Amino acid sequence: MIVKYTTKEKELLARLMRAEAVGEGDLGMLMVGNVGINRVLADCLTFKDIRTISEMVYQSPGGFSGTSSSLFYGNPTAKESELAERVIRGEYYYPATNALWFYAPKSGTSCTSTWWGQNLPVNIKIIVFINQILEYVKRSLMINFIKGFIIGIGKIIPGVSGAMLATIMGVYDKSIFYICNFKNNIKAAIKYLFPIGIGVIVSIILFSKIISLCLDKYYVITMLFFIGLIIGGFSFIVNKVNKSDYYISIISFVIFFLIVILNINNSYVIKNNFFDFIMFFVSGIFEAIGSIIPGISGTALLMLFGTYDIIVYSIGNITNIRIIIPFVIGVIVTVILLVKVVDYLFRKHNNKMYAFILGMFISSVVLLIIQIFKTKVYISDLIIGIIFMICGIVISNVFDEK
Numbered sequence: 132m133i134v135k136y137t138t139k140e141k142e143l144l145a146r147l148m149r150a151e152a153v154g155e156g157d158l159g160m161l162m163v164g165n166v167g168i169n170r171v172l173a174d175c176l177t178f179k180d181i182r183t184i185s186e187m188v189y190q191s192p193g194g195f196s197g198t199s200s201s202l203f204y205g206n207p208t209a210k211e212s213e214l215a216e217r218v219i220r221g222e223y224y225y226p227a228t229n230a231l232w233f234y235a236p237k238s239g240t241s242c243t244s245t246w247w248g249q250n251l252p253v254n255i256k257i258i259v260f261i262n263q264i265l266e267y268v269k270r271s272l273m274i275n276f277i278k279g280f281i282i283g284i285g286k287i288i289p290g291v292s293g294a295m296l297a298t299i300m301g302v303y304d305k306s307i308f309y310i311c312n313f314k315n316n317i318k319a320a321i322k323y324l325f326p327i328g329i330g331v332i333v334s335i336i337l338f339s340k341i342i343s344l345c346l347d348k349y350y351v352i353t354m355l356f357f358i359g360l361i362i363g364g365f366s367f368i369v370n371k372v373n374k375s376d377y378y379i380s381i382i383s384f385v386i387f388f389l390i391v392i393l394n395i396n397n398s399y400v401i402k403n404n405f406f407d408f409i410m411f412f413v414s415g416i417f418e419a420i421g422s423i424i425p426g427i428s429g430t431a432l433l434m435l436f437g438t439y440d441i442i443v444y445s446i447g448n449i450t451n452i453r454i455i456i457p458f459v460i461g462v463i464v465t466v467i468l469l470v471k472v473v474d475y476l477f478r479k480h481n482n483k484m485y486a487f488i489l490g491m492f493i494s495s496v497v498l499l500i501i502q503i504f505k506t507k508v509y510i511s512d513l514i515i516g517i518i519f520m521i522c523g524i525v526i527s528n529v530f531d532e533k
Contacts, residue, residue, distance in 0.1 A: 134171050136219055140184040145207035145215035147188050150197030157214060158478060162227035164218030167195075169231055178231070184219075217482075221370045224481075225305045272326045278302055279330020281360070281526070286422070286429060287335060287342040287443065288357050292495060294425040298488065299364025299527050302327055303425060304477060310466070311474040339446050354503050355516030359523020361496055368489050376486035383490030388498065401441065401454075408457045414438045415461020422462070423469050425488045 136144075144167060152159035170178045170187045177193045180186070188198065197203055207215070227233070278300040286293035297303040306327065309320040345353040372380065401407055414433055421429020433439035445454045477484050 134168060134184065134219060136184055141215050141219060142207050142212060143188050144184050144219065145211040146203050146205070147195055147197055148215060148218075149207060149211050150200045150203035151195060153202060158224060158481075160211070160214050161218060161222065162224050162230075163233065164215060165223055165227035166230050166233055168218055169227075169229060173231060176231070217373075222481075225308055228305075275302065275323065275326040276330040279327035280334040281330075282327070283331035283334025284338050284342065285357060285360065286331070286418075287338060288346070288353070288430060292361075292425055292491070293331075293422050293429060295364070295488070295492060295495065296360060298368065298425045299360065307423075307470055307474045307477065310470045335446060339443050343443060349512070350506055351503055351508055351512040352516040352519050354499060355513075356519040356523045358496060358499050359520035360527045361492070361499075361523075362520070363524040363527025365492070368485055368492055371482060371485040372489050373482045373486070376483050379483055379486035380490035380493070383487045384494045385490075387491045387494040407453065410438060411442070411454050412457040412461040414442060415458040415463075416465045418458070419462045419465035419469065423466060423473055425491065 144164060147167060148160040148164045151163045167184070167187050170181055170190070171184060173179075173181070177190075178187075181190060188195065278297075279302075282293050282296045282300065282302075285296040294303060297306065306324060309323055313320045342353070417433055418429035430439055433442060441454060442458055445451045
């Protein structure tokens with residue numbers, strides 16, 4: 132719960148969401164709810180004195196026009212009340228994450244590129260959400276670069292999911308959205324994705340050697356730090372899961388745990404023929420899967436496939452283009468093909484997808500801890516590692532963007 136509310140206020144919000152966006156389906160209604168809750172939380176502009184859901188709904192002037200619609204009257208359905216409760220509980224849907232306004236162009240007209248002198252960051256069907264300065268501050272190039280940098284480091288660590296870190300950092304669903312809608316939002320997509328992508332690339336190039344050294348010399352400390360980063364995002368994910376969907380979390384936990392725990396790690400031997408191209412192309416596919424599906428570690432899959440060490444060494448030393456090129460091609464092809472499927476699943480089954488991710492999330496933490504205690508653990512390393520784990524939790528919460 133991110134704002135205090137009564138049952139009456141929950142029903143009031145549900146009625147408002149229905150009146151403003153019933154024709155836009157569940158997602159449209161949820162995003163309208165996000166805008167309403169943001170107005171309650173905002174301490175700026177015309178919303179400084181808005182502190183309750185009732186004050187937000189009936190604000191005048193500057194309130195919602197939906198309150199004058201016949202759709203606003205009448206008790207909400209059980210489904211509409213559920214949607215309102217999800218919004219109040221803290222579920223956010225991009226691009227309404229930090230939006231304070233939206234508007235609907237007339238039927239048959241295209242969405243405008245500006246509104247009251249402000250450039251619109253994205254257009255979605257009829258409803259267009261206008262994000263304020265807070266959104267642009269949170270999305271500053273440096274912040275997104277740092278997020279990408281952290282995600283890139285995580286992609287090198289065996290067992291750590293890059294997509295999970297992206298989810299925890301609050302950039303996952305937005306990145307998927309922009310990739311899927313790149314043609315329709317080229318400028319906004321580049322502005323958002325470019326610093327993240329650069330951060331990931333720079334991180335992987337710079338830290339491939341460093342991470343290998345840290346894992347070799349300070350394995351326990353390094354792994355505990357990344358476990359902290361993952362644990363820090365627990366509340367972010369669990370808040371998006373309905374209790375009725377916990378069975379999905381249990382199923383995904385068991386499946387992911389068994390898949391990883393039962394696999395045997397074999398090292399691939401370079402043969403200097405076309406089979407190498409196939410192997411590293413497939414390795415790129417595995418890495419992309421770990422980049423797109425939260426909870427699945429691309430590096431762990433590479434280790435199971437036996438190509439992890441070769442790829443990390445080649446990237447870290449910029450050597451053997453015959454390894455890097457097919458690997459990169461495999462990543463790009465898979466991202467293009469898989470990202471739309473993932474985007475569809477998140478739009479149509481958002482809560483169930485996060486329930487699935489939660490199971491993988493818990494499984495990842497358990498597997499990483501098991502991985503640590505397979506080695507010789509010194510008390511001094513454990514104490515320092517716990518300190519670093521706490522730092523990881525703090526960092527994860529600092530960058531957690533709801």
